[in-house]
Amino acid sequence: xxxxxxxxxxxRRAAASPDAEMLVDETGRRVSFREFLDRARRVSGxxxxxxxxxxxxxxxxxPTTVExxxxxxALARLGAVxxxxxxxxxARNLEFVAQQTGASLLVAAAxxxxxxxxxxxxxxxxxxxxVRLLMLDGGSALxxxxxxxxxxxAREADGNPVRWIFYTSGTTAEPKGAQHTDASVLASSAxxxxxxxxxxxxxxxxxxxxxxxxxCGTWLGACLLTGCTxxxxxxxxxxxxxALQQRERVTIAGSGTVFTQIYxxxxxxxxxxxxxxxxxxxxxxxxxxxVTLHGEVKRELGGIGVLSGYGMxxxxxxxxxxxxxxxxxxxxxxxxxxxxxxxRVVSPDGVLLxxxxxxxxxxxxxxxxxxxVDEALNGGxxxxxxxxxxxxxxxxxxxxxxxxTGRLKDVIIRKGETISARALExxxxxxxxxxxxxxxxxxxxxxGELACAVVIVAGGEKAPxxxxxxxxxxxxxxxPAQWPERLEIFAELPRNPAGKVxxxxxxxxxxxxxx
Numbered sequence: 001x002x003x004x005x006x007x008x009x010x011x012r013r014a015a016a017s018p019d020a021e022m023l024v025d026e027t028g029r030r031v032s033f034r035e036f037l038d039r040a041r042r043v044s045g046x047x048x049x050x051x052x053x054x055x056x057x058x059x060x061x062x063p064t065t066v067e068x069x070x071x072x073x074a075l076a077r078l079g080a081v082x083x084x085x086x087x088x089x090x091a092r093n094l095e096f097v098a099q100q101t102g103a104s105l106l107v108a109a110a111x112x113x114x115x116x117x118x119x120x121x122x123x124x125x126x127x128x129x130x131v132r133l134l135m136l137d138g139g140s141a142l143x144x145x146x147x148x149x150x151x152x153x154a155r156e157a158d159g160n161p162v163r164w165i166f167y168t169s170g171t172t173a174e175p176k177g178a179q180h181t182d183a184s185v186l187a188s189s190a191x192x193x194x195x196x197x198x199x200x201x202x203x204x205x206x207x208x209x210x211x212x213x214x215x216c217g218t219w220l221g222a223c224l225l226t227g228c229t230x231x232x233x234x235x236x237x238x239x240x241x242x243a244l245q246q247r248e249r250v251t252i253a254g255s256g257t258v259f260t261q262i263y264x265x266x267x268x269x270x271x272x273x274x275x276x277x278x279x280x281x282x283x284x285x286x287x288x289x290x291v292t293l294h295g296e297v298k299r300e301l302g303g304i305g306v307l308s309g310y311g312m313x314x315x316x317x318x319x320x321x322x323x324x325x326x327x328x329x330x331x332x333x334x335x336x337x338x339x340x341x342x343x344r345v346v347s348p349d350g351v352l353l354x355x356x357x358x359x360x361x362x363x364x365x366x367x368x369x370x371x372x373v374d375e376a377l378n379g380g381x382x383x384x385x386x387x388x389x390x391x392x393x394x395x396x397x398x399x400x401x402x403x404x405t406g407r408l409k410d411v412i413i414r415k416g417e418t419i420s421a422r423a424l425e426x427x428x429x430x431x432x433x434x435x436x437x438x439x440x441x442x443x444x445x446x447x448g449e450l451a452c453a454v455v456i457v458a459g460g461e462k463a464p465x466x467x468x469x470x471x472x473x474x475x476x477x478x479x480p481a482q483w484p485e486r487l488e489i490f491a492e493l494p495r496n497p498a499g500k501v502x503x504x505x506x507x508x509x510x511x512x513x514x515x
Contacts, residue, residue: 004160005182006076007151009224010037017200017227023066025232026244031066033227039144040073046143047074050132052105053149054079055161059098060107061085061117063234064210067142071107072216074142076163076182077151083165083177084211087112088497093175095124097167100177100373104130110137113235162370166213168313177373178213178314185213187366188317189221191338195320196252196281196307200227203278204252205245207236207259209497213316214255228252236497242266245276254282256499257289260297260306261436265459267301274302281323284308285499288422290429294331310334310402314381315368315388318343319402333401341365344387345396358395358405362387393420410503412441412451419451419482428453428484431472433461438493438501439484442510453484454506456493463489 013022018034031039052058058080062068068084075082083101085094087109098106106128108121118135125133136142164180192198204223210216210232223230231248233241242263245253253276254260260282267275280303284293289308298305307330309320321335329335337343345359346352353359368388371378382388393406406420413419421439428437436456441449457463464472466487473483488510494502 004186006163006186006221006224007073009186009221010040010073010076013224013227020200020227021229022223023069023230023232024248025066026234026240029066036070036073039070040077041148042144042146043070043074043142044077045145045148047080047105048078048149049145049147050105050134050143052078052080056080056105057083057101057103057165058105058107059083059085059094059101059103060211061087061089061094061121062107062109062136062211063087063112064206064208064215064232065109065234066232067136068210069216069220069230069232071142072220078149079161079163081163081165083167084213084216085167086209086211086497087115087117088209091120091124093167094120095127096174097165097177098124098128098131101165103128105132105134107134107136110135164213164217165373166217166313176377178369179371179373180213180217180369184367184369185217185316186221186225187338187340188213188218188311189225191317191341191367192218192309192320193222193225195309195322195335195338196283197323198222198226198228198252202226202228202251202280203249204228204230205233205241205248205250205255206230207233207241208255208499212497213313218316238262238266242275249278250276251278251280252283253279254284254306257284257293257308258495258499260284260289260293264293264297264301276301279303282306285310288425288429291331291426292430294327298327305330308334310392310394310404311367312390312392313369315363315365315390317367318363318365325401329399329401333397333403335402336400337402338365338367341367342387343396343402345394350383353395355396355398358393360408361390361392361394363390364388412439412449414441414444414449414451414481414485421451424451424453424478424482424484427473427476427478428455428469430476431464431469433458433464434469435459436493438503438506440503440506440510442486442507450486451484452486452488452510454488454490454493454510456490 014033014037022033023031110118125131160181160183162179165177167175284306294306307321311317319334319337342364344362347359391408394404406422410421424439425437435458438454442452444450470483494505
């Protein structure tokens with residue numbers, strides 16, 4: 001059996017711990033590893049009967065459900081090329097990715113979180129020649145058949161064909177499709193398992209979209225590698241999802257900075273009574289986190305505290321803080337690079353930088369994608385030595401810990417001065433009245449751009465004035481050239497389901513307002 005394939009892991013885990021609980025969802029539905037294997041085999045038979053086989057391209061848009069993971073495994077068994085799409089994707093992007101991947105089957109949920117996904121899917125399918133639509137709702141389910149074809153997916157010369165296409169918005173006008181293999185996806189799983197010391201005793205709260213590479217890729221792989229249980233919730237709801245994690249005795253919670261902050265707020269509403277009595281670690285990522293978050297979580301929620309990781313759709317879990325890391329590095333770093341990951345820090349002119357020097361991060365790693373579906377994008381994605389240009393700015397200290405300092409593209413150019421949005425966001429988060437912050441550049445007729453800080457006020461605090469924030473930044477040692485010129489107070493920041501702030505949406509909301 002080949003552990004480099006997802007299906008190989010499904011079979012091995014079912015043999016090793018057949019009756020152990022693999023999945024539980026918000027309805028109380030429970031699935032063992034043996035039940036998962038049996039269901040995925042039957043679904044692979046049903047899909048084979050409607051024409052799905054080795055290298056068949058399948059686009060699917062499903063919430064975080066048992067069915068989504070069963071479909072993932074069934075497609076892996078058939079050797080199909082699957083293109084998971086998060087439910088929040090609009091019709092235009094859904095049509096684009098299905099067209100670009102050459103999908104012959106589109107699988108969609110009829111509804112999700114009050115949205116009519118079915119109407120969108122039918123509209124998209126009607127405009128793509130040769131696409132078959134498979135709709136999942138209360139009256140229909142994944143096709144099943146006991147006539148199961150042999151597990152014999154087509155293999156390329158290197159034995160490691162592309163089996164996944166995950167899309168990321170990036171900086172281009174259209175989404176970019178990152179091509180992954182089972183080996184690249186499972187490399188991210190192995191790195192995370194090692195850092196978080198995941199075992200079969202763990203119960204993991206999976207609250208971000210399962211169609212994200214971290215869901216049906218990294219965490220499903222981690223579950224199969226270790227025998228841990230995944231706690232699924234189709235729609236994140238602060239009250240219901242928190243209660244679900246409590247009821248299911250979660251040991252690894254968080255899944256991202258915003259979720260960890262929500263759990264911390266819930267704990268503060270019941271001081272003295274542990275929110276998650278069994279939790280041993282919470283995770284962060286997808287958004288900047290206050291340097292105080294680790295200490296607050298460790299002190300109030302318990303466990304090790306917050307472990308953060310670094311990665312992207314093109315290369316997930318490149319670095320991850322570990323359970324053995326000392327407290328003094330956890331508040332601000334992303335831990336050390338995972339095994340096999342080679343991170344270079346380079347200057348704008350491509351010169352290799354040393355420890356403690358910030359620059360662009362470039363990587364080679366087993367979890368790096370094969371390349372984009374649109375091959376024209378690959379020339380700019382990799383440098384002449386074959387390193388992926390991440391577009392992120394950061395540094396490696398003398399001990400090897402990684403700190404992210406910003407994005408090459410997420411900067412404000414004001415009067416010729418470059419301001420890192422991320423660096424300013426992290427500084428704003430040190431103010432006691434700031435619960436969350438996003439910094440973005442807005443057009444200015446005289447300065448080129450101005451720096452606008454969008455702030456969420458911490459509970460029980462008074463909204464700060466711009467002058468109060470700039471005085472705080474002065475006290476933190478930031479020069480006036482790095483201060484925001486405009487302040488907006490919002491009730492919440494627009495985010496995608498994985499917790500990433502949607503800055504384009506913020507810009508659209510602020511467009512045309514006075515300077």
